Each structure stands twice: as C-alpha cells, then as structure tokens.
Amino acid sequence: MNQPFDPWKRGPIAPRADKRERAARDLARAKVDAPPLPSESHASRDLEAGATFAHRTGDARELRLHGLNAVRAAFERRPEALRKLYLTQARVAQMKPVLAWCAQQKIGYRVVEDTDLQKLAASSHHEGVVGDFVREAPVAFDAWLAAVGDGPRCVLWLDGVGNPHNLGAILRASAHFGACAVLVPPTSSLAISGAAARVAEGGAEHVPIVPMTDASQAMQSLRDAGFVLAATVVSGGADVFAHPLPPRVVIVMGNEGEGMDRSLANQCDMQVSIPGTGAVESLNVAAATAVLLASWRSALKA
Numbered sequence: 499m500n501q502p503f504d505p506w507k508r509g510p511i512a513p514r515a516d517k518r519e520r521a522a523r524d525l526a527r528a529k530v531d532a533p534p535l536p537s538e539s540h541a542s543r544d545l546e547a548g549a550t551f552a553h554r555t556g557d558a559r560e561l562r563l564h565g566l567n568a569v570r571a572a573f574e575r576r577p578e579a580l581r582k583l584y585l586t587q588a589r590v591a592q593m594k595p596v597l598a599w600c601a602q603q604k605i606g607y608r609v610v611e612d613t614d615l616q617k618l619a620a621s622s623h624h625e626g627v628v629g630d631f632v633r634e635a636p637v638a639f640d641a642w643l644a645a646v647g648d649g650p651r652c653v654l655w656l657d658g659v660g661n662p663h664n665l666g667a668i669l670r671a672s673a674h675f676g677a678c679a680v681l682v683p684p685t686s687s688l689a690i691s692g693a694a695a696r697v698a699e700g701g702a703e704h705v706p707i708v709p710m711t712d713a714s715q716a717m718q719s720l721r722d723a724g725f726v727l728a729a730t731v732v733s734g735g736a737d738v739f740a741h742p743l744p745p746r747v748v749i750v751m752g753n754e755g756e757g758m759d760r761s762l763a764n765q766c767d768m769q770v771s772i773p774g775t776g777a778v779e780s781l782n783v784a785a786a787t788a789v790l791l792a793s794w795r796s797a798l799k800a
Contacts, residue, residue, distance in 0.1 A: 559633055560631065560633060561631050561632075562618070563630075563631060563692050564615070564618070564619035564696055565692075565695065565699070566592070566627050567700045568695040568700060569596075569629040570593075570596070571700030571701075572631050572702075575703045579632040579634075580596075581605065581630045581631065582605065583627075583628070583629045584608050584614065584618055584627070585608075585626055586626040586627075590609065612626070620692075621692070621693065623696060625696070633690075636707065636708070637707075637708050638708075639681070639708055639711060642679060646678060646723065648724075651725070651747075652675070652743075652791065652794050653680075653720075654681065654787065655680075655727075655748050655750040656668070656680060656681070656682055656751050657750060657752050657759055658753030658759070659753050660686075662693040662697070663693060663697050663784075664783055665698075666696065666702070668680065668751075669702050669705050670700075670701040671787055671791055672701060672791065673704040674791075675792060676791075677705060679705060680706070680707045682709050682710065683710055684710055684712065684713065690702050690707065717765065726768065727748045727765075727766040728750065728767065728769070728770050729758055729762065729764075730749060730752065730772075730790065731769050732780045735770040736770050737770075738770045738773075738789075738790060739773065739793065741770070742797035743770065743793060745797075749790050749794070750762065750763070772790070
C-alpha cells in the first residue's frame with residue numbers, strides 16, 4: 499500500500515520529529531521565526547486536491563489565490579484574511595515582510611517546490627506564490643450605491659461575461675482607469691477565482707464585484723443616482739471617440755460569444771461602438787472594456 503504524500507518532503511510521511519526539523523531548516527533560510535505547523539492531513543489534502551476556487555476541502559469561506567501581485571495585493575489590503583502561505587525559495591526575499599507578519603501572527607507558511615505549487619494552484623502560472631485567504635462577503639447593491647459618492651464615476655455592468663481570464667483582465671483595466679465597481683446580474687455566477695485574481699494583477703482588491711438582485715430596479719436606482727447607462731454594441735452605436743462618454747456612466751458590456759443582449763441594449767440610455775478597420779468583427783470583451791475605460795478617463799481630462 500502506498501504511503502500518504504508529505505508535501506514538505508515530497509515523499510512518504512516521515513516521523514513528525516523529522517518533519518519539524520526539515521520545516522525548521524526551511525524557515526531558517528527565510529530568516530524568520532517558525533510558526534506552528536499546520537496539521538499533516540490538512541496540508542496533504544490541500545496539495546492533493548489542487549483546488550483554485552473555494553477550497554475543495556469543503557470551506558467555501560476561503561479563496562486560494564496564486565500569482566505574486568495577486569497575493570501581495572490581497573495581503574496589503576486585508577492581512578488579517580491570510581490563513582496560509584506557500585512559496586518557492588526564489589520568492590522568499592520578495593515576500594519577507596509577509597513572512598515576518600506570518601511568523602508574528604502564527605500564520606502557517608511553507609517553502610515548497612514548484613511542483614507542489616502547481617498542485618496547490620492547479621496551474622503552472624502560480625508565479626512562485628500561493629495564499630489562502632478568507633473570502634470577502636459580497637457588497638450589497640443598495641449599500642454600494644449609497645456609498646458611491648457624487649461626481650464623476652464609471653461603473654461596469656457585465657451582461658453574461660463568464661470567462662475568469664476575461665474577468666481578471668477587466669478588473670485589471672478597471673483598477674488602472676478608476677472604475678469604481680463591476681455590477682453583475684442576478685443570474686450571474688461570476689465571482690473572483692484564483693485564475694481571475696492572478697490575471698487581474700492586484701486589481702481584484704480595488705474593484706468590488708456587486709451582485710444586483712433585480713436588473714430593472716437596479717437600472718432605475720442608477721438613473722436616480724445620476725448615472726447614464728451606455729450599452730456597447732458592435733456597430734450602429736455612437737462613435738465613442740467622437741462622442742465622449744458622460745462623466746457619470748454605467749458601461750454595459752455584452753458576453754464573450756453573442757455580445758450585448760439586444761433587449762438590454764434597448765433599455766439603456768445610449769448605445770456606443772468602438773470604430774475600427776473592419777479587419778475583425780469586434781474586440782474581445784476585456785480589450786473593449788479597456789478601450790472604453792480609457793476613453794472615459796481621457797474625456798474627464800479634456
């Protein structure tokens with residue numbers, strides 16, 4: 499019978515004393531004090547599961563993030579949410595402040611091999627760092643709108659976008675250009691995953707995803723708050739470069755396949771298009787979002 503896998507030694511589980519000695523040597527290389535060891539079963543289960551979204555160990559309250567900027571951004575904004583950290587030796591120097599905080603707060607971390615991180619992240623794009631964080635509770639639409647403030651604001655409304663990499667790219671562009679939220683309809687299952695957070699490069703920590711309970715009611719509430727709803731269509735809309743977006747706007751984006759739902763587009767206050775050469779039909783939803791956000795921000799400064 500095969501012995502259980504030990505993620506820290508990458509071999510059969512040895513007696514616990516030997517495991518502590520190996521862990522102590524890893525921690526000494528990181529030049530911080532060793533925090534208490536997590537349980538062997540929990541650590542092994544994490545590596546074998548290779549979960550990226552809401553641990554497959556059963557705790558949907560936690561989110562596994564991977565990628566250097568994603569993990570550091572989450573830690574910088576909410577360090578108290580960090581539960582475990584895994585990293586390669588090559589990342590120790592860059593992560594020293596985080597490791598020192600982990601040691602002080604008795605948060606478990608481990609220096610592991612690249613292959614271990616691939617199992618943890620279920621991806622080869624882990625960039626040498628994986629962190630488990632308590633998942634943030636979603637922001638209620640009414641609470642978000644009450645706190646949004648006056649003056650120029652740009653909000654995104656994602657109608658059917660489902661690809662996590664597109665979501666990550668949208669969040670990255672939103673953080674860069676200053677969009678204040680991403681709204682999703684009641685039927686959407688869109689949420690932050692490890693893959694989306696990695697592509698967002700820290701943007702997921704700056705732009706909340708706000709679920710709406712009723713799309714029609716949300717439209718009216720947004721208008722009452724002074725927002726203009728602008729639907730994005732492939733053709734037939736106002737040229738976004740010739741007709742600047744309003745300072746206080748909700749940009750409604752269609753999904754990756756069929757694009758904007760026509761009935762939803764007709765309910766919006768205006769329709770806009772991004773002109774091009776015609777060599778391709780349209781831009782990817784994430785690329786189109788970046789163009790529209792850049793256009794909005796440029797119009798504010800004009």
